Amino acid sequence: MQSRDYYSRKLNELKSRHSGNPDRERWRRETLAPWNQKTGYGGKEYRNSSEIPIHEIYTPGDLPPDYDKKELGLPGEYPFTRGIYPNMYRGKLWTMRMFSGFGTPEDTNRRLKYLISHGESGLSIAFDMPTLYGYDCDNPRADGEIGRCGVNISSLKDMETLFRGIDLSKISTSMTINAPAAVLTAMYVAIAKKQKVPLDSISGTVQADILKEYIAQKEWMYPPEAHIRIIRDMMTYCSVNLPKWNYISISGYHIREAGSSAAQELAFTLADGFYYIDLGMKAGLPVEKFAPRLSFFFNSSIDFFEEIAKMRAARRIWATVLKEKYDVNDPRSLLMRFHTQTSGYTLTWQQPINNIIRTTIEAMAGVLGGTQSLHTNSYDEAWALPSEEAVKIALRTQQIIAEESGIPATIDPLGGSYYVEWLTNQMEEKAYEYFDRIEKMGGMLEAIKKGYIQKEIAATSYRRQMRIESGEEVMVGANKYQDSSEKPIGILKISKKAQDAQIARLKKVKITRDKAKVDAILGRLEDAMRDPEENLMPHYLEAVEAYCTLEEISNAGRKVFGGWKEPVIV
Amino acid sequence: MQGGKYLADGKSQSLFRDKPIKVLLAKPGIDGHDRGMFVLARAFRDAGMDVLYAGLLPTPEDVVNTAVNEDVDVVALSLLNGAHLTVFKKVMDLMKERGIDDISVVGGGTIPDHDRPKLEKMGITGNYGPGTPLKVIIDHITERAAEARQKKNRI
Numbered sequence: 001m002q003s004r005d006y007y008s009r010k011l012n013e014l015k016s017r018h019s020g021n022p023d024r025e026r027w028r029r030e031t032l033a034p035w036n037q038k039t040g041y042g043g044k045e046y047r048n049s050s051e052i053p054i055h056e057i058y059t060p061g062d063l064p065p066d067y068d069k070k071e072l073g074l075p076g077e078y079p080f081t082r083g084i085y086p087n088m089y090r091g092k093l094w095t096m097r098m099f100s101g102f103g104t105p106e107d108t109n110r111r112l113k114y115l116i117s118h119g120e121s122g123l124s125i126a127f128d129m130p131t132l133y134g135y136d137c138d139n140p141r142a143d144g145e146i147g148r149c150g151v152n153i154s155s156l157k158d159m160e161t162l163f164r165g166i167d168l169s170k171i172s173t174s175m176t177i178n179a180p181a182a183v184l185t186a187m188y189v190a191i192a193k194k195q196k197v198p199l200d201s202i203s204g205t206v207q208a209d210i211l212k213e214y215i216a217q218k219e220w221m222y223p224p225e226a227h228i229r230i231i232r233d234m235m236t237y238c239s240v241n242l243p244k245w246n247y248i249s250i251s252g253y254h255i256r257e258a259g260s261s262a263a264q265e266l267a268f269t270l271a272d273g274f275y276y277i278d279l280g281m282k283a284g285l286p287v288e289k290f291a292p293r294l295s296f297f298f299n300s301s302i303d304f305f306e307e308i309a310k311m312r313a314a315r316r317i318w319a320t321v322l323k324e325k326y327d328v329n330d331p332r333s334l335l336m337r338f339h340t341q342t343s344g345y346t347l348t349w350q351q352p353i354n355n356i357i358r359t360t361i362e363a364m365a366g367v368l369g370g371t372q373s374l375h376t377n378s379y380d381e382a383w384a385l386p387s388e389e390a391v392k393i394a395l396r397t398q399q400i401i402a403e404e405s406g407i408p409a410t411i412d413p414l415g416g417s418y419y420v421e422w423l424t425n426q427m428e429e430k431a432y433e434y435f436d437r438i439e440k441m442g443g444m445l446e447a448i449k450k451g452y453i454q455k456e457i458a459a460t461s462y463r464r465q466m467r468i469e470s471g472e473e474v475m476v477g478a479n480k481y482q483d484s485s486e487k488p489i490g491i492l493k494i495s496k497k498a499q500d501a502q503i504a505r506l507k508k509v510k511i512t513r514d515k516a517k518v519d520a521i522l523g524r525l526e527d528a529m530r531d532p533e534e535n536l537m538p539h540y541l542e543a544v545e546a547y548c549t550l551e552e553i554s555n556a557g558r559k560v561f562g563g564w565k566e567p568v569i570v
Numbered sequence: 571m572q573g574g575k576y577l578a579d580g581k582s583q584s585l586f587r588d589k590p591i592k593v594l595l596a597k598p599g600i601d602g603h604d605r606g607m608f609v610l611a612r613a614f615r616d617a618g619m620d621v622l623y624a625g626l627l628p629t630p631e632d633v634v635n636t637a638v639n640e641d642v643d644v645v646a647l648s649l650l651n652g653a654h655l656t657v658f659k660k661v662m663d664l665m666k667e668r669g670i671d672d673i674s675v676v677g678g679g680t681i682p683d684h685d686r687p688k689l690e691k692m693g694i695t696g697n698y699g700p701g702t703p704l705k706v707i708i709d710h711i712t713e714r715a716a717e718a719r720q721k722k723n724r725i
Contacts, residue, residue: 129600129651133627141629144656145600218602218626259605345605349700382700383682384652458608465609469704478701488683494652570611570623 006325007436014429021061032056048306049464050263052426058418067421071316075411078323079316081424082412083370084335089408094366095373096398097174097339101126101150102385103498105161108151112166114388118395122373123204124174125162126150126385132219134180134554137502146499149385150176154506155549159187160194169197173204174249174339174373179221181208182230183553185238185247186540205246205295205339208234211272212251214448214566216258216457221554224445226561230536231276232283237537239289246295248276249339256299257345259461262310263427265299267434268453270317274435275444277326291322291333300366301343302358308414309423311369314338316424317431340366341375347382351477352489355379360397367407368414374398384491451567458569506549513547521546522556529560591715592642596624596633598661601651606678606700610646613704614711630660637665637673643715643722647694649679655688662692672721674714678707 036043046054064070073079076086085091098115101108112123127150130142136154137146146152153159168191177184185206192202210227213220220227234247252269260268273294280290298314300307318336322328342362347355356379363376376394378386386394401407414420441447448454467473474480521543528534543553577583593614595607607623614621622640624633637645647658658677665673676696677689686697696710 129653133600135600141600143660144653145651148652218604257605259609383680458612461605462609462612465613465704475701479703491682566626570608570621 006321007432007439010320010324011429011432011436014425014432017064018425018429021059023059023061024055024057027057048303049261049301049460050306050427050430051261052263052306052423052430058422060418062418062422063425071425072415072421078331078334079319080335081312081316082415084315084337084372088370088411089367089402090411093402093408094371094398095122095172096120096395096402097122097124097373097375098391098395099124099126099176099341099375100386100391101128102492103147103151103494104501105151105153105158106501107147107498109162109164109166111388111391112162115391115395116166116171118392119399120395122172122174123166124375125176127175127177128152131550132177132179134183134221134550136506136549136551137499138506139551143499144496146502147494152498152502153184153187153550154502155509155547156187156190156544157505157509157547158502159184159191163191167197168192168195168202175204175206178207178210178213178217178219179227180550180554181206181247182234182537183540183544183550185234185242185245186537186544189242189541190545199241200243202242203244203246205249206234207249207251207297209248209251209272209297211275211444211448212254212269214564215255215268215272215453216260217254218566220564222557222561223564224449226557228279228445229532230557232279233535233537235280235285235290235293236283237535238293239285246293248293249295249297250276251297253297253299253341255457256301256343258457259345259464260457261460262301262303262306263430264434264457264460266310266314266317266427267431268457269296269298270314270321270431271435271438271444271447273318274321277322281326287322287326287328288330288333291328291330292335295372296336296338298338298340298366298369298371299343300340300362300369300371302346302362304361304365305420305423306427307362307365308369309420309427311338311340311366311371312412312420312424313427313431315370317428337372339373339375340369340371342366342377344377344381346475347377347379348475348478349382351483351486352379352382354477355382356393356397359394360401363397363401364405364407367401368412370412380489380491383489385494387490387492449567451569454567454569509547509549517546518548518552522548522552525553526556526560529557590618590620591644591712592620592622592640593644593646593711593715594622594624594633594637594640594642595646595648596628596636597626597648598624598628598630598633599649599651599653599657600627601649601653602626603650606650607648610648610704610707613708617708619711630657630664633661634664634668634670638668638670641722642673643718644674644676644711646696646711647675647677647679652680654679654681655685658689658694659692662694672718674718676711676714678702 072081075083100111129145129149131153135142137152238245238247250273252265255268256265315336319334342359346358359376366374376397378390378394380390438447525539528539611621675694677694678698681697689697
């Protein structure tokens with residue numbers, strides 16, 4: 001039941017439940033004001049990234065009287081504010097998943113095995129820029145970029161090397177790939193087939209959230225509609241063939257890194273999520289089949305309570321909208337599972353060791369927010385991809401929180417804090433304001449194509465930069481407490497040899513494969529792309545198994561679908 | 571209201587402002603990290619400059635062509651993908667090949683200390699990292715724009 005005007009009605013309902021707090025007013029008048037006068041304190045205004053003014057104190061008067069029953073609930077129960085599982089970290093700790101990839105597939109294969117040997121419990125692969133945009137290592141445009149921001153994958157041969165000696169039936173793999181996500185999924189399937197691992201037992205995630213690419217990360221190959229069709233094909237194919245594959249990780253991380261506030265990250269990510277729900281429904285898939293496979297990915301930034309409130313609000317909004325607007329009743333479909341990564345933009349280039357502390361605070365917020373998996377940034381990441389030593393400290397940070405701090409013993413330990421609950425409500429309200437506005441603009445895709453979302457983020461980003469410039473927002477070591485006696489840290493260097501090795505391997509692949517077969521398959525792929533009713537996944541699988549390269553496969557789409565120029569927002 | 575002003579010999583008495591500094595912002599590699607670019611674009615505009623942004627994934631050729639066609643004073647390059655040594659160099663090589671010396675080139679991004687002298691040697695100055703105050707960047711661009719203007723006006 002897709003009710004019209006749902007968001008504006010919901011917003012009114014929420015607003016009617018949040019009113020002023022007479023207890024605080026009385027206290028301010030009778031106790032605080034005289035004290036401030038006596039001590040000469042002029043008062044200071046605090047605001048978080050979401051422009052929410054923060055009060056000095058919170059009391060039960062900040063919450064509606066039936067809040068405990070209605071909005072809060074208990075873990076594992078609707079609306080899941082306190083966590084999606086009844087026993088949370090007592091039953092299973094979050095997955096410690098360190099995003100890694102650099103140089104050649106051999107280099108990254110070694111790093112993955114290093115992390116597994118140090119207790120990492122899931123893999124997460126970072127690809128280099130040419131791979132993310134669907135260019136091969138021998139494309140002249142890719143010169144100088146091979147293996148710099150992640151591992152380079154140009155054909156299935158590289159993927160075979162990447163997973164050599166890693167049993168896909170034993171570990172789950174997350175791949176941060178978007179525009180060519182369907183091709184990389186096909187490669188993963190091809191490796192599983194080679195390892196004789198049944199497809200219904202492989203588990204992992206591809207990011208494939210193309211909407212946030214147009215919003216923030218800017219890694220697309222084709223116009224939005226073409227990528228959305230490919231996502232639809234992945235949803236349909238995987239719901240039959242790869243039941244444990246998470247084919248979209250709906251990501252707020254990049255939206256935040258592009259400069260949004262926490263509330264904007266929350267609102268735009270969930271709006272993207274609802275778009276994918278609509279997409280699956282339009283493709284005729286039963287919601288209980290595909291909704292449980294959608295997962296989320298949030299940023300955990302430095303304003304501790306704001307981040308926790310954001311994550312709690314996200315869970316509640318997802319469950320509530322699916323139930324009330326989409327009429328979904330299957331309990332598993334209402335659960336928002338999410339991955340968290342600590343913030344990159346809060347890390348400073350100056351005094352980089354301080355970044356360990358920032359990451360620790362942010363990681364704790366992720367855990368207190370109830371994340372299912374976590375990546376902790378390394379202290380040297382403002383400079384380069386992390387060194388082995390730095391990444392080990394980042395992993396140890398999680399292990400200390402998990403096994404020493406006592407935090408995981410209690411579920412949602414901040415639940416019931418007047419402040420955290422009030423802030424959760426505030427974040428929720430901000431999100432519904434955006435949902436309402438976006439719906440009135442004709443939906444998320446329209447809002448993105450017009451550049452509205454991008455403009456909102458750029459405006460927030462600029463405001464924050466101005467606050468940093470003026471010193472109103474402090475970055476220790478960067479705009480306050482600078483230290484001119486700093487010594488440079490050792491950082492990971494990627495040799496240009498990686499590029500030569502990749503080009504040599506690709507050359508060999510191109511000589512040894514059956515060229516006539518490759519041409520025939522690419523021709524069929526193009527035909528399939530022209531027919532919107534055809535599912536592209538079997539064609540991608542056939543193509544990667546015949547060692548068609550990533551760029552050849554991507555170019556078939558460039559020919560059929562064309563490209564996309566973003567709206568001008570500067 | 572502004573009072574009268576003493577002028578050095580040869581300085582124009584025109585009441586119109588000088589033509590503003592024209593800057594082209596470009597990320598000439600395969601790199602979509604554009605948050606910093608958007609911040610710079612607004613900051614440069616607020617500082618009175620005429621700002622062009624090259625858009626997503628321009629090639630070094632695109633950048634040099636636009637710089638010449640638009641007759642900019644400064645090209646400001648940024649990369650956060652580690653490819654600055656290769657890609658910035660391509661822009662400089664193209665400029666040299668085409669004999670362009672009246673456009674200054676500055677750089678920025680995640681550029682490690684040990685790469686900075688290499689870029690300076692190519693003629694790319696600034697090479698500022700994250701956390702650099704906007705004023706430092708704006709002052710540097712203004713200085714390099716003045717150099718370019720001098721060369722443009724030499725005939």
